Amino acid sequence: MSSLEETKYILKKYNIKANKKLGQNFLIDDNAIDKIVASAEIKKNDLVIEIGPGLGTLTSKLLENARKVIAIELDEKMIPILAERFKLYNNFTLINEDILKVNLKQLILDNNVEGGEVKIVANLPYYITTPIIMKLLEDKLNIESITVMVQKEVADRITEAPGGKLSGAITYSVNYYAEAKEVTFVGKESFIPSPEVDSKVIKLKIRNVPPVNVLNEEIFFKIIRASFMQRRKTLINGLVNAGIIKDKEKLEQIFKQINLDLAIRGEKLTLEQFAELSNLIAKSI
Numbered sequence: 001m002s003s004l005e006e007t008k009y010i011l012k013k014y015n016i017k018a019n020k021k022l023g024q025n026f027l028i029d030d031n032a033i034d035k036i037v038a039s040a041e042i043k044k045n046d047l048v049i050e051i052g053p054g055l056g057t058l059t060s061k062l063l064e065n066a067r068k069v070i071a072i073e074l075d076e077k078m079i080p081i082l083a084e085r086f087k088l089y090n091n092f093t094l095i096n097e098d099i100l101k102v103n104l105k106q107l108i109l110d111n112n113v114e115g116g117e118v119k120i121v122a123n124l125p126y127y128i129t130t131p132i133i134m135k136l137l138e139d140k141l142n143i144e145s146i147t148v149m150v151q152k153e154v155a156d157r158i159t160e161a162p163g164g165k166l167s168g169a170i171t172y173s174v175n176y177y178a179e180a181k182e183v184t185f186v187g188k189e190s191f192i193p194s195p196e197v198d199s200k201v202i203k204l205k206i207r208n209v210p211p212v213n214v215l216n217e218e219i220f221f222k223i224i225r226a227s228f229m230q231r232r233k234t235l236i237n238g239l240v241n242a243g244i245i246k247d248k249e250k251l252e253q254i255f256k257q258i259n260l261d262l263a264i265r266g267e268k269l270t271l272e273q274f275a276e277l278s279n280l281i282a283k284s285i
Helices: 003-014 030-040 057-065 078-085 104-111 126-138 152-159 169-177 217-229 235-241 248-257 271-284
Strands: 047-051 068-073 092-096 118-123 145-151 178-186 199-206
Touching: 003 057, 003 078, 030 057, 030 118, 030 145, 030 178, 030 199, 047 057, 047 104, 057 068, 057 118, 068 078, 068 104, 078 092, 126 145, 126 152, 126 169, 126 199, 145 152, 145 178, 152 169, 152 178, 152 199, 169 178, 169 199, 169 217, 169 271, 217 235, 217 271, 235 248, 248 271
Parallel strands: 047 068, 047 118, 068 092, 118 145
Antiparallel strands: 145 199, 178 199
């Protein structure tokens, strides 16, 4: 049975519809599903955490490849469907919870005593993509990779090189924690119901060590966020307006110290320049 036929059957059987409030769009493209699983490079000893399994179309493929799959689903209506569908699988655990509230460090600790790699796979709701990705990265989990499907524009921003035309705050933040690459394009027709925009699958391979030396990560990320909150302003004015450093003259001296143009905008900086700038600011305040 194809994913399309399967999805239609389950929706009819349980008499349910996609929850617009939760941004639900059910993936029905078998080719996309196969590419997600293949790019995640799941091995027999791996623990997979799936965020937002929905009807379980992707889950069934993950269960065939992983030692264990923990599915975290917010929508209560999906829980009995998933529980019934995978009741015979001894490598399946279902959690009805908001991913932003789950203690993932403890969850991994409790479920990975075998010591295999931990991989996160998800088809993320568009409205909450960035908070989820940043939580997964900022929690500094003991994971190997994150393979997710997101809105095309978000994927393009994340996989852009820092300082590139499409770069934004998330570009730099993700690049600090992981190597991001595009896996595949997924058109809007690959879902039921069809969203208004296309999607892409991306893979974030977690770095063992950040690519730059940062003295104070809190200041580093504050500077990055501030530089993109007011993109039309110069970086100096953006940082002063954000209250990161109130003495404009002192900030200008720091810029001169690392040969930064006083009129430069944040989007033009490399990750290394942001690190250098944040280190000097951290030392001065």
